[in-house]
Amino acid sequence: MGSLKPNFLNTETVHLSELVSAISTALDMTEGQPIGHCVRSCWIGIHIGQEIGMSEEDLSELYYMILLKDLGCSSNAARICQLYLTDDQKFKHDFKRINGSLPQALRFVLSHTGLQASLSERFQAIIKILQDGGEIARELIETRCHRGAEIALKMRFSEKVADGILNLDERWDGKGLPSAVSGNNIPVFARIALLSQVIDVFLTSEGQDAALGEVRSRSGSWFEPEMVSAFERVALRPEFWEELNNEDLQNSIHNLVLPKHDVTVDEDYLDNIAAAFAKVIDAKSPFTNGHSERVMGYSDLIAQKMGLSESKRRWLKRAALLHDIGKLGISNSILDKPGKLTDEEFAMIKMHPVYSVNILKNISAFSDISPIAGGHHERLDGKGYPYGLTDNEIDMDIRIVTVADIFDALTADRPYRAAMPMEKAISIMDDMVDTAIDSQCYKALKDVLQEISTINSSLQDTLTQIMQKETI
Structure with missing residues (x-):
């Protein structure tokens, strides 16, 4: 790969529909689904919505709800690994195929729990799941x-979109989760989204006939019978199935639904979206809680100290917030492993910057920051990853985020060690200057940390004086 050069001057107009559609691919990775799952589910759901007579305005809301249905998917990944002693992505992929019957559920637990663990650990995990399975789910x-x-x-x-996501796993017969809501009490967006999701899961794994057969078998239990009938009518149209294989499916959905209801995303909205999606990224592991926000904060302090403009700093903050988006494609069995990684596992870790680039470069709003996400583990001496770039190939923007990322990684808890005191982190980073990290960026960080320490000390002295006066 050539040099990484972020394009700070990207001025392309950004439409919300395109941004959300593109960013949904990151959610597909986290759920272990084939890329395009959310987009295909959206195409299916929009046609069902049209068939039952939804308004144009509701169809546009349904579009966003289905694309974002898995926004919370990263938040339970670590817990799945902990409980089932398994790969969360494989688990999630296969879990979407079971119908909830007791025989299927038992087979699923036995075939997905602790396969790489010791016999005693696997036995204990299975017993716990069988005893507390309902509450765990x-x-x-x-x-x-x-x-x-x-x-x-x-x-x-909107609240409609949020309520659809909240109720995605509720079932028509009231046997869904988490609240056992039933029938028409389930928001219509959620009813359509769950049906569309199951259709795509079986379509991509077993084909069109299997998808139709599966939803028919769940009519009246998982799905509203009238909704299944609406899909059966849609399924009679050959062009509906043909378009599902179209590489330009995103645009087909947009042209079908959104010309009158799309919005242009301004700079403030882009900031909101980057900050919100950073929470999806950091929820992947308990050891990364708040990491992206802290890297953003350190990066901005370094950039300010180095005299970068307000607009450049704003752009860099988005890059810092999304620098680890590729970690959504890595299993928590690797991310949270307390012991030494195998060579194969470390090779997977080294892929997360590549995944970050692949996700961000296809989102026009964030394509200009993709080189920063791809390069934040590179080193000046060429010993970094994933591309092995050297000094003159690494842009200053990447160097800033790299210093911020390393400092936060050292001073936060990790699966294999506790957080380091700041003094120890600084000592380690002192030895990395001009081999791994840029001296100018690192000096800016140290200057900022010293200023913060001085201010904190001054505040503490003032507080002590006030308390002493109050006790006199």
């Missing part, structure tokens, strides 16, 4: 659905 889905709805609101989507 409710906990996992409740965490996912509530978190997804919360993030959707932070991204400025």
